[in-house]
Amino acid sequence: MRPEAPDIARLYAAHARQVWRTLVRLGVPTATVEDAVQDVFLTAHQRLSGFEGRSNPGTWLVGIAVRVAANARRAVARRGVLRVVDDAMVDPGRGPEQQLERHRALQALEAVLSRLPEEQREVVVLIDLEQLTAPQAAEALEVKLNTVSSRLRLGRAALSKALKESRDE
Amino acid sequence: MSDTEEAGELSAEAKAFLAGHETTGEPSAEALERGRVRLEGAPLAVAAALMKPQQPRSRRTLFPPEVLAAAAMVSLLLGAQALYLAFRAPTAPVAEPVAEVTPVEPKREAEPAEVTNQVLEEKKEAAEAPVKVDVELNAVAAAWRQGDFEGARRLAGRLYEEGKNERTRKNFEAAALRFQKCIKADPRYHPCYRQLGSVYASIAMRDQSAVAMEQARRAYEDFLDVAPPDDAYYPKVKAILELAPAPTPIVNREVPAVIPLSLSVDGTVKLPLARPVSRLAVLDLKVIEARVLGTDTVQVEGLRSGKTTVTVWFIDGSRTILMVEVKVSERRVERVGELFADANKALAAKDFVLASAFSKQVLELEPGHSGAQNILGQLRTQAREAYLRGYQLRDRDPAEAITWFELVVLLTPPEDETHQKALSRLRELRK
Numbered sequence: 139m140r141p142e143a144p145d146i147a148r149l150y151a152a153h154a155r156q157v158w159r160t161l162v163r164l165g166v167p168t169a170t171v172e173d174a175v176q177d178v179f180l181t182a183h184q185r186l187s188g189f190e191g192r193s194n195p196g197t198w199l200v201g202i203a204v205r206v207a208a209n210a211r212r213a214v215a216r217r218g219v220l221r222v223v224d225d226a227m228v229d230p231g232r233g234p235e236q237q238l239e240r241h242r243a244l245q246a247l248e249a250v251l252s253r254l255p256e257e258q259r260e261v262v263v264l265i266d267l268e269q270l271t272a273p274q275a276a277e278a279l280e281v282k283l284n285t286v287s288s289r290l291r292l293g294r295a296a297l298s299k300a301l302k303e304s305r306d307e
Numbered sequence: 308m309s310d311t312e313e314a315g316e317l318s319a320e321a322k323a324f325l326a327g328h329e330t331t332g333e334p335s336a337e338a339l340e341r342g343r344v345r346l347e348g349a350p351l352a353v354a355a356a357l358m359k360p361q362q363p364r365s366r367r368t369l370f371p372p373e374v375l376a377a378a379a380m381v382s383l384l385l386g387a388q389a390l391y392l393a394f395r396a397p398t399a400p401v402a403e404p405v406a407e408v409t410p411v412e413p414k415r416e417a418e419p420a421e422v423t424n425q426v427l428e429e430k431k432e433a434a435e436a437p438v439k440v441d442v443e444l445n446a447v448a449a450a451w452r453q454g455d456f457e458g459a460r461r462l463a464g465r466l467y468e469e470g471k472n473e474r475t476r477k478n479f480e481a482a483a484l485r486f487q488k489c490i491k492a493d494p495r496y497h498p499c500y501r502q503l504g505s506v507y508a509s510i511a512m513r514d515q516s517a518v519a520m521e522q523a524r525r526a527y528e529d530f531l532d533v534a535p536p537d538d539a540y541y542p543k544v545k546a547i548l549e550l551a552p553a554p555t556p557i558v559n560r561e562v563p564a565v566i567p568l569s570l571s572v573d574g575t576v577k578l579p580l581a582r583p584v585s586r587l588a589v590l591d592l593k594v595i596e597a598r599v600l601g602t603d604t605v606q607v608e609g610l611r612s613g614k615t616t617v618t619v620w621f622i623d624g625s626r627t628i629l630m631v632e633v634k635v636s637e638r639r640v641e642r643v644g645e646l647f648a649d650a651n652k653a654l655a656a657k658d659f660v661l662a663s664a665f666s667k668q669v670l671e672l673e674p675g676h677s678g679a680q681n682i683l684g685q686l687r688t689q690a691r692e693a694y695l696r697g698y699q700l701r702d703r704d705p706a707e708a709i710t711w712f713e714l715v716v717l718l719t720p721p722e723d724e725t726h727q728k729a730l731s732r733l734r735e736l737r738k
Contacts (some may be wrong), residue, residue, distance in 0.1 A: 150346055154339050162332030170512050171334075175342050212624070240331075241546060247328045264316060266325055298318040 146183045153196050154179075157203050158266065159170065162244065163209035163263045165252060171173030177206045193277055201278035204260055211256070253300035261286055266294070341475060447492050456493070463493035467502065474506055479513070482506045500530035524548065564721055565628050570609045571636040572673070578629070585622045592617035593631050609633035611674045633718045637672055643672050652680050660690055660717045667720075690718040690725050697732065705736050712736070 157178050158171060166174045179200050182189075189198060251259050264275040265286075276286045317325070334342075368736035447459045470485030483506045489499035504526035511519035526559030527544050534541055570576045584604045589595060594613040600606050605619060607629070617629040635643070663686050697711030715729035 145345065147343070150343055154342060155334060158339070158342075159332045160335040165511075169508055172338060172342060173512075176345055179335075179342075179346055186514055241543060243328065243331045247331045250324065266321075267328070294317050294321065297321045297324075301318075301320050 146186065148223060149182060149195055149199065150179055153199050156196060157199050160200055160203045160263065160268055161207050161210070163210070163247065163251065163267055164204065164260065165248065166207050166210040168244070172209055174203075174206050174210050178203045181206070194274065197274045197278050200264065200268065200270065201280065204264075204278060208256070250300045250304050252299070253303065254293055255298045258289050258296055261289040262293040262297055265290055266297075344475075345477075349408070361492060444488060444492055449695060459493040462497065463496040463499060467496070467499055470502055470506075471498070474502065474509075477509075479506050479510045481698045483510070497530055497534035497538065500526050500533055501544060504530060504544070565630055568607060568629050568631045569634060570607065570631070571634055572609045572611055572639065574633075574636070575606060575608045577604055577606050580619065580621075580627070582625075583622045585620045587617055587619045589615060589617050595631055597629075605629070607631060613675075639672055643669055643676065647676070647678050650679065654682055654685070659686055659714070662686060664720050686718045687723070687725070690715045690723075690729075693718070694725050694729055697729070701732065701736065709733060709736050 154175060158175050161171050161174045161178070162168065171253060178199060182199055185202075189195070251263070254262060260279060261275055264270045264278060265272060270278065272286050272290070275290075276283045279286065281289075356683050392441065443462055447462050466485045466489035470482045470489060473482035473485060475582075483503060486499045486503035486506060489496060490503065491500075504523045507519045507523035507526055511523055527548050530544055531541070531548070534544075566578070568576060568578065577600065580603050584599050584605065587597055587599060587605060589597050591613065593611060594615040595610055595617070596608045597617050598606050605617065607617065610633070612635050614630075614632045617631060618626060619629065620626045646665050646669045650662050650669060653659075653661035653665060662682055664685070666679040666682040669676050670683075673679075693711045696713045697708040700708040700711065710727040712733045715725055716733070719726035719729075721727075
């Protein structure tokens, strides 16, 4: 007998924050991240009947987020994007300077991560930022464990190089 | 040792950098709550997605707006009803109740007829609202001329709230209309410019519309003109306008889906496609070599006769396929014929060295020439026999053996094993 499939509302409550963060770190523009989060959970909703509970729901959702992020990046690559001034990104408790600082932190992270090849960026984000284990990352990305190790090794080297280049500029 | 450790440690700088970004990208509580509310209304969102036309935007203008509006309404009603039925029916067999999908349903379960009525009611309200607002706008404009700004600000405030609600519900067009009227009511009410910019930016993302993006840019610029510099959003909008990348220029010239291309071996064709190319893929790399020159020109070079395809992807996501045929030129065909005839003559005269030389020249001009390959195959057999003869004679008659080994060297290419062995024997015998 299969374990009970989790309810989408419960999944959202438990994992929305991680999904959101992962999407942003994988390069989804803030203008579209809210829609991308919805895409992830609507996709999860559609596939819920096929979710057998063998894997961690969080890993499963992150896997969907990786694919949604790839689509979003491709859409942005086709055309530039003018960001939405979204209330979601503005913390009412903070002043304009702090808000700008937060915005700049996001830009700094994106400036470095965007220098990494897509596949390496995914592994670095999942393991070094989202703290997934290598087997979990392999499951989310639907690749072999060896592939994850190899991409992580290259990704970490690329990250160091990107940081150096970023500093030199 | 863990898998991640095997992959190599992070440098100290990278560790510090990542540690400094532990919370970067975190959503606000309001955004998460808004997402939760949106997800609750997921069935209608899915219906809206189903309504999206699959054909290109330009072709939709074939139909008058009234027809499109009616079709959209029918789709929405059918979609809502289908979804209602889909969510009511279990999606898994009754024997496995645990596998049943737990859909996110609206807070109150409505009958299909109710859903229809509700949608119609909403549409009716939406249609009536602008008329009421327009009457108010005229009154406010008249009052404005007489110096009464309070009424204008009140109306602008109300339209701002309505617009925000529409925006939260992702009714971007309705939201844009509210914010435009808000600006009309009170041109000094700066929050409406910002919201209008955000709504246009959302439309631009949704429809991949350069026009909407330009409208967003203008609205943001207007916001900076009207808003006081100490407004909480002022620095953010300013930063966005400074950082916004210029839209990628795309030449709207149609490129055929399939382009036939013919060239000769060693010939080169440069094909300007008038649209920036993102990447290309060649099916058979033995037949051609292809590369992108500049941004929008593909260069194809024929390597050998044959047919293959090149798939070209453009940065706007479209693609085209080049059907390439590489032919041998007439002059080359003639030359190959002459050389092959010479090779056959030499073979018939048992002049194996000459036959080998001619066959190799044929293959240089036409790498897949089967006749030349056949001659060289025969010569390899001859060479192996010659090697055995030399080997048998090496002690009894070294001078004769040297002649045979030299023949082997002439008949075979340097990378051939028999060639190498013959050279080795020659070195021994000449000592």
